[in-house]
Amino acid sequence: MLNYVWLGLIVIALIVAAVNGNMADVGKEAVNMSKTAVDISIGLIGIMALWLGVMRIAEEAGLIKLLARIIRPITSRLFPDVPSEHPAMGAMIMNIAANWLGLGNAATPLGIKAMEELQTLNPQKDTATNAMVLFLTLNTASITLIPATMIGVRVATGSQDPFGIIFTTIFASATATVVGVITAILLGKLPMFKNSDPMYAPSQQSTETE
Amino acid sequence: MGELFKNLMQAVSDWAIPLMLVGIPVYGFARGVKVYETFIEGAKEGFEIAVKIIPYLVAILAAIGMFRASGAMDIFVHLVSPITNLIGMPAEVLPAAFMRPLSGSGTLGIVTELIKTHGPDSFIGYLASTIYGSTETTFYVLAVYFGAVNIKKTRHAVAAGLVADAAGIFAAVFICRLLFG
Numbered sequence: 001m002l003n004y005v006w007l008g009l010i011v012i013a014l015i016v017a018a019v020n021g022n023m024a025d026v027g028k029e030a031v032n033m034s035k036t037a038v039d040i041s042i043g044l045i046g047i048m049a050l051w052l053g054v055m056r057i058a059e060e061a062g063l064i065k066l067l068a069r070i071i072r073p074i075t076s077r078l079f080p081d082v083p084s085e086h087p088a089m090g091a092m093i094m095n096i097a098a099n100w101l102g103l104g105n106a107a108t109p110l111g112i113k114a115m116e117e118l119q120t121l122n123p124q125k126d127t128a129t130n131a132m133v134l135f136l137t138l139n140t141a142s143i144t145l146i147p148a149t150m151i152g153v154r155v156a157t158g159s160q161d162p163f164g165i166i167f168t169t170i171f172a173s174a175t176a177t178v179v180g181v182i183t184a185i186l187l188g189k190l191p192m193f194k195n196s197d198p199m200y201a202p203s204q205q206s207t208e209t210e
Numbered sequence: 211m212g213e214l215f216k217n218l219m220q221a222v223s224d225w226a227i228p229l230m231l232v233g234i235p236v237y238g239f240a241r242g243v244k245v246y247e248t249f250i251e252g253a254k255e256g257f258e259i260a261v262k263i264i265p266y267l268v269a270i271l272a273a274i275g276m277f278r279a280s281g282a283m284d285i286f287v288h289l290v291s292p293i294t295n296l297i298g299m300p301a302e303v304l305p306a307a308f309m310r311p312l313s314g315s316g317t318l319g320i321v322t323e324l325i326k327t328h329g330p331d332s333f334i335g336y337l338a339s340t341i342y343g344s345t346e347t348t349f350y351v352l353a354v355y356f357g358a359v360n361i362k363k364t365r366h367a368v369a370a371g372l373v374a375d376a377a378g379i380f381a382a383v384f385i386c387r388l389l390f391g
Contacts, residue, residue, distance in 0.1 A: 001364065001365075001366070001367075001368045001369060002352075002364045002367075002368055005368055006269065006270070006273050009273040009274060009276065009277040010273050010276050010277070012277060012280070012282050013273075013276035013277045013279070013280040013282060014276075014280070016280040016281055016282040016285060017279070017280040017281070020280065020281050022279070022280065022281065025279040025280070026276045026279045026280050028279070029275035029276055029278065029279035030272045030275055030276050032275060033268075033271040033272045033274065033275030033276075034268045034271070034272050036271055036275075037264065037267035037268040037270075037271040037272070038264055038267075038268065040267060040271075041260045041261065041263045041264045041267055042260060044256075044259075044260045044263070045256050045257050045260040046256070047256075048255075048256035048257075048259055048260055049253035049254075049255075049256025049257065050231075050253065050256075052252045052253055052255045052256050052259075053248075053249035053250065053251075053252040053253035053256075054230070054231060054234050054235065054249065054252070055234075055252055056248050056249065056251055056252025056253075057234055057235050057238040057243055057245055057248045057249055057252070058234045058237075058238065059252075060238060060241075060243045060248050061234070061237055061238035061241040061243050062241065063234065063237060063238070098226075101222060101226055103226055103227060105227075106226075106227055106230070108354065109256075111355055112259055112354070112355060112358040112359075115355050115356075115358055115359045116358070116359055118359075119359040119361075125359075125360065125361075126360065126361060126362045126363055127361065127362075127363040127365065128356065128361050128363060128364050128365050128367055132356075132361065132367075133364075133365055133366055133367045133370060134370075135355075136351065136352060136355055136356070136367050136370075136371065137367070137370045137371055137374055139346060139351050139355065140311075140345060140346050140347075140348040140351045140352070140371040140374060140375070141345050141346070141371070141374035141375070141377075141378060142345075142346055144343045144344075146220075147339070147342070147343035149318065149342070149343075150321070150339045150342050150343055153318075153321070153322050153325060153330075153339070154325065154330040154335075154339060157322075157325050157326055157329075157330045158330065159330035159331055159335070160331055161330075161331055162330070164331075164336065164390075165336060165339040165340050165343065167385075167389075168336065168339075168340040168382065168385045168386055168389065169339075169340050169343035169344065169382075171381060171382075171385045172340050172341070172343070172344035172378045172379070172381040172382035172385060173343060173344050173345065173378060175377050175378060175380075175381035176344055176345045176374045176375065176377050176378030176381065177374070178377075179373060179374055179377035179378075180370055180371070180373065180374025180377065183369070183370045183373040183374065184366065184367075184370035187366035187369055187370055188365075188366060190366075193365050193366045196363065196365055197365075
């Protein structure tokens with residue numbers, strides 16, 4: 001699907017720019033954003049090293065397994081393909097907690113750690129598993145408890161009620177999370193996505209009780 | 211009540227990171243982990259992962275940049291606004307809604323402009339603020355997380371992410387209409 005979205009974005013850009021007569025901007029922006037992409041990636045190195053270092057300690061100390069065990073009642077339902085005491089579970093819960101608290105800088109390295117753990121369970125290394133898709137959805141549609149950036153903008157623009165958006169933001173982001181989780185699980189059951197599931201081998205069919 | 215909640219959340223976010231950064235090594239030390247050596251081993255991966263992400267992020271961000279620069283967004287807004295008008299979603303916030311999954315900084319720019327024009331405490335001001343916080347930047351998260359482990363076949367991830375984005379935006383319209391409309 002990313003194939004279509006990606007090609008769609010650039011083809012539409014070319015056609016619209018031809019009509020609008022701003023082709024030069026499109027070319028310039030492609031170059032600029034490529035540079036931005038590298039800046040963002042390089043900028044991640046330090047924070048990534050910091051958290052991956054701390055996470056390695058947490059792993060060695062058995063802390064991640066402990067976390068995984070605590071949240072097992074929820075995660076074993078959401079992620080049936082991941083063994084309930086696998087380190088991936090612990091890394092995922094730390095990422096989700098960081099997201100909810102608005103600790104974006106910590107959330108990304110923790111999420112990447114979780115992805116690496118999920119990848120160790122993946123028999124087909126270039127294809128996303130259902131667990132990966134669901135985990136990604138939990139990140140793209142994460143619950144926001146404190147919309148700090150927006151509160152800042154509202155204060156700066158002279159709002160009488162800068163915090164008035166906290167409840168509406170929690171409501172909207174929680175709705176996105178719930179709908180996203182349900183969608184990810186249901187789409188994973190569609191034949192077209194089920195057939196491409198790396199964890200779905202014909203031998204598993206007979207053991208499925210659903 | 212709002213003030214107390216805000217102070218509490220501020221304290222949580224101030225303390226959470228330092229507590230984790232110190233608490234985890236202390237716990238590890240108590241469990242007999244060689245904390246310094248182990249930290250270095252883990253931290254070594256940081257560079258490698260950041261470099262791995264680059265091609266994925268270049269692909270996504272360049273395409274989104276081209277799309278934005280072409281002005282294609284205006285056409286989409288024009289096409290969709292008759293439908294979104296029916297659910298009480300003002301046409302003014304449509305660019306913010308469409309931009310949300312594509313670009314965080316792009317959305318922030320649009321939302322800030324809307325708040326300045328209409329006032330932060332207007333219906334559009336509340337709605338635009340809520341839309342910004344309703345979801346993350348789906349395509350950025352996708353590029354970074356899948357890029358870090360070299361996943362190229364993303365299966366239903368884009369679809370699930372976009373459905374969640376749409377749900378977040380409709381929920382924002384619903385709750386803002388109810389409270390501020």
